[in-house]
Amino acid sequence: MVEPDIEPILARHPGAGRETLIPILQEIQTAHGYLSKDVIMRVGKHLNLPTSKIYGVATFYNQFRFTRPGKYHVQVCRGTACHVKGSLSVLEAVVKELKISPGQTTRDGLFSLEVVACMGACGLSPVVNINGEFYAKVTPRKCTRILQDCRHQEHANAGC
Amino acid sequence: MTTFLADGREIAAKPGETILLALRREGIHVPTLCHMDGLAPSGACRLCVVEVEGTGNLVTACSCPVSEGLKIRTRTPRVLEARRTIVELLLSNHPDDCLYCPRGGKCELQHLAMDLGVRQRLYRGAKSKRELDVSSPSILRDPSKCILCGRCVRMCEEYQTVSAVDFIARGSRAFVGTAFNAGLNLSSCINCGQCILVCPTGALSERSSLDAVVAALADPTKLVIAQHAPAVSVSLAEEVGLKPGTDVDGKMVAALRRVGFDRVFDTSFAADLTIMEEASELVHRVTTGGVLPMMTSCSPGWIKFVEQFYPEFIPNLSTCKSPQQMMGAIIKSFFAQRENIEPGNIVSVSIMPCTAKKFECARPEMQPNHVPDVDYVLTTRELGQLLRMFGVNLAALEAEAADTPFGERTTAGKIFGASGGVMEAAVRTAYYLITGQEMGDLKIQPLRGMKGIKELRTTIGTLDVGAAVASGLGNARQLLDQLRAGRKDLQFIEIMTCPGGCINGGGQPIGADLESVRARMQALYKIDRDEPRRVSHANPWITRLYDEFLGKPLGEKSHHLLHTHYHKREVPL
Ligand code: SF4
Ligand code: SF4
Ligand code: FES
Numbered sequence: 001m002v003e004p005d006i007e008p009i010l011a012r013h014p015g016a017g018r019e020t021l022i023p024i025l026q027e028i029q030t031a032h033g034y035l036s037k038d039v040i041m042r043v044g045k046h047l048n049l050p051t052s053k054i055y056g057v058a059t060f061y062n063q064f065r066f067t068r069p070g071k072y073h074v075q076v077c078r079g080t081a082c083h084v085k086g087s088l089s090v091l092e093a094v095v096k097e098l099k100i101s102p103g104q105t106t107r108d109g110l111f112s113l114e115v116v117a118c119m120g121a122c123g124l125s126p127v128v129n130i131n132g133e134f135y136a137k138v139t140p141r142k143c144t145r146i147l148q149d150c151r152h153q154e155h156a157n158a159g160c
Numbered sequence: 161m162t163t164f165l166a167d168g169r170e171i172a173a174k175p176g177e178t179i180l181l182a183l184r185r186e187g188i189h190v191p192t193l194c195h196m197d198g199l200a201p202s203g204a205c206r207l208c209v210v211e212v213e214g215t216g217n218l219v220t221a222c223s224c225p226v227s228e229g230l231k232i233r234t235r236t237p238r239v240l241e242a243r244r245t246i247v248e249l250l251l252s253n254h255p256d257d258c259l260y261c262p263r264g265g266k267c268e269l270q271h272l273a274m275d276l277g278v279r280q281r282l283y284r285g286a287k288s289k290r291e292l293d294v295s296s297p298s299i300l301r302d303p304s305k306c307i308l309c310g311r312c313v314r315m316c317e318e319y320q321t322v323s324a325v326d327f328i329a330r331g332s333r334a335f336v337g338t339a340f341n342a343g344l345n346l347s348s349c350i351n352c353g354q355c356i357l358v359c360p361t362g363a364l365s366e367r368s369s370l371d372a373v374v375a376a377l378a379d380p381t382k383l384v385i386a387q388h389a390p391a392v393s394v395s396l397a398e399e400v401g402l403k404p405g406t407d408v409d410g411k412m413v414a415a416l417r418r419v420g421f422d423r424v425f426d427t428s429f430a431a432d433l434t435i436m437e438e439a440s441e442l443v444h445r446v447t448t449g450g451v452l453p454m455m456t457s458c459s460p461g462w463i464k465f466v467e468q469f470y471p472e473f474i475p476n477l478s479t480c481k482s483p484q485q486m487m488g489a490i491i492k493s494f495f496a497q498r499e500n501i502e503p504g505n506i507v508s509v510s511i512m513p514c515t516a517k518k519f520e521c522a523r524p525e526m527q528p529n530h531v532p533d534v535d536y537v538l539t540t541r542e543l544g545q546l547l548r549m550f551g552v553n554l555a556a557l558e559a560e561a562a563d564t565p566f567g568e569r570t571t572a573g574k575i576f577g578a579s580g581g582v583m584e585a586a587v588r589t590a591y592y593l594i595t596g597q598e599m600g601d602l603k604i605q606p607l608r609g610m611k612g613i614k615e616l617r618t619t620i621g622t623l624d625v626g627a628a629v630a631s632g633l634g635n636a637r638q639l640l641d642q643l644r645a646g647r648k649d650l651q652f653i654e655i656m657t658c659p660g661g662c663i664n665g666g667g668q669p670i671g672a673d674l675e676s677v678r679a680r681m682q683a684l685y686k687i688d689r690d691e692p693r694r695v696s697h698a699n700p701w702i703t704r705l706y707d708e709f710l711g712k713p714l715g716e717k718s719h720h721l722l723h724t725h726y727h728k729r730e731v732p733l
Contacts, residue, residue: 037340037732040339040340040732041732041733044732044733045733050317050322050323050326050339050348050733051323051339051340051348051732051733052323052324052325052326052338052339052347052348052732053317053323053326054339055326055328055339055340055341056326056327056328059328059329059330060327060329060330061330066340
């Protein structure tokens with residue numbers, strides 16, 4: 001069986017053709033947060049499509065991730081309003097603090113980073129979203145501190 | 161017939177024909193990049209624009225059908241400007257290292273820039289910089305030189321049905337790569353090199369073994385042996401500027417000696433040997449209820465294709481090694497003994513029309529006791545370069561004969577180079593093995609020509625034989641799917657990975673059109689028509705090889721040296 005288990009999702013699309021590729025990928029992404037290699041190959045088998053094609057389609061859209069999301073999923077908005085208010089330096093601060101690039105997950109599995117175009121919260125710009133929670137009018141320093149807090153919290157929970 | 165006006169001249173077109181094809185027939189060359197003959201237009205590059213009179217619209221000639229009364233202009237300043245701008249934009253992020261490029265002098269982008277009069281850099285973008293993919297034993301990919309025309313993607317997907325590569329990501333970040341952007345060696349690529357032939361730039365080329373061969377040639381302690389495949393002598397001419405379809409066999413032998421090879425053997429001899437083994441295997445399978453239909457195993461891209469996509473047919477594959485590997489094996493055994501040379505002091509080089517042969521000779525099964533049957537493979541293109549590098553003028557040389565004992569061939573071995581040739585040669589010998597007589601007419605017309613799938617029904621003695629031949633893996637896939645669906649009337653199937661067979665192999669000269677490939681094929685059949693010895697079992701050196709060394713076909717020694725096995729492969733399909 002492939003990791004994570006996507007059979008229930010595929011079962012909802014029996015005998016499907018290539019037009020269902022994107023809906024299937026979306027359902028998997030929603031349920032599991034990412035598309036693993038095994039999952040991509042399994043979907044290929046189901047739809048009778050080459051793996052390279054599915055990978056190509058999935059990388060065409062920004063919404064798909066290929067690594068397991070971290071415990072804290074950090075989204076930095078790079079939409080126009082946020083850009084004007086300095087979101088680039090916020091992003092750079094996050095990249096520096098977490099030592100990963102957008103689309104990646106830290107080795108300890110704690111953080112993952114995603115760049116999004118606009119979260120519809122322009123009034124709060126620049127804005128960062130961690131696990132669904134909005135942080136408004138962040139600065140590089142503020143953002144770094146938030147991430148450090150998350151990490152401390154985790155270490156405290158782990159009892160070290 | 162539809163008539164239209166191009167630059168004020170009336171032109172007749174077939175109904176539904178594209179502007180591009182109609183103009184081409186009239187001798188008007190419209191430049192193209194994404195267009196591929198025989199495939200649906202993609203209209204992606206827009207280089208082929210022409211101007212519609214009256215509206216002034218620019219339309220793509222490759223995808224726009226001719227309509228009655230259409231009036232176009234093919235060379236207005238606006239058209240030329242549009243085409244030039246496209247090329248200038250393609251050049252804006254191009255690495256600009258033409259002097260160091262494997263495609264230098266044969267690059268379509270270079271030619272377009274020259275022909276359209278690009279004389280200065282108008283757009284300056286960040287130079288495209290992506291890592292070389294050196295992971296494959298056969299194919300070298302340099303994605304920074306890729307201009308995203310999509311021709312390799314379509315070749316791999318639509319002709320070969322392999323789909324090892326596709327467009328990844330989007331917009332300015334888009335590139336052509338494999339699933340998960342892994343190295344080509346980890347992908348489903350079967351190393352056919354057809355993508356190299358269609359790539360307009362230096363983004364795709366073969367992994368060259370030229371340096372290693374040049375070093376071996378300079379090493380006095382080594383006996384360096386060349387074998388050349390059947391299709392090389394009828395295509396090398398194009399590398400040195402001679403007419404397509406010129407057979408340069410004897411001159412090539414002379415040239416290989418000038419370059420420094422100590423012995424020159426003809427892979428067609430090993431093709432004769434393959435026929436002895438393979439025809440015997442077929443007869444054995446038919447008479448003992450073995451797995452049928454038997455499928456040929458000379459084309460290493462096809463073998464990897466079966467191992468990946470159709471592992472259930474592995475038992476159908478003939479266990480015969482390919483001619484290249486058989487030749488390698490007998491060079492390092494029979495020949496080494498005969499000449500009293502340590503196999504380790506032999507460097508065995510094969511000249512092949514093929515990139516997958518590089519993969520094949522590196523397969524662990526082809527290195528008994530870690531001694532490779534064949535050490536290096538050079539493509540026809542690499543041989544062309546070797547001759548130029550060493551200053552050997554092929555055209556000026558007198559023809560010479562290949563060396564004994566493996567220089568003697570029949571024309572049956574020679575026609576291996578064309579799709580259908582292995583089958584034709586095998587049927588000739590199987591007929592003899594079964595009936596004890598020679599076939600009346602040796603020419604088997606239904607097996608010849610460029611068609612993707614060819615079939616033959618015939619009787620040999622009391623045996624009814626159904627045979628099919630496919631070239632290009634999309635066609636092979638069709639046959640396999642028919643077998644999967646229960647087709648039962650076939651006993652023997654020949655598959656060649658490349659469309660048309662080795663004459664159109666991935667290691668052949670760049671820039672050949674269908675006519676050149678046809679000329680190569682005709683050259684092979686002309687040899688078959690004109691020479692007296694046309695059946696593999698009549699090769700005197702084959703008889704001697706069996707008498708003095710191998711014993712009999714499918715015997716103990718053959719089994720050891722000339723046969724192999726295959727295994728299922730797990731790759732992202
Ligand atoms: S060598 Fe053949 S299989 Fe491999 S990428 Fe090129 S066309 Fe596809
Ligand atoms: S690698 Fe060559 S054939 Fe393939 S898209 Fe790039 S330029 Fe075109
Ligand atoms: S050749 Fe016509 S659009 Fe590319």
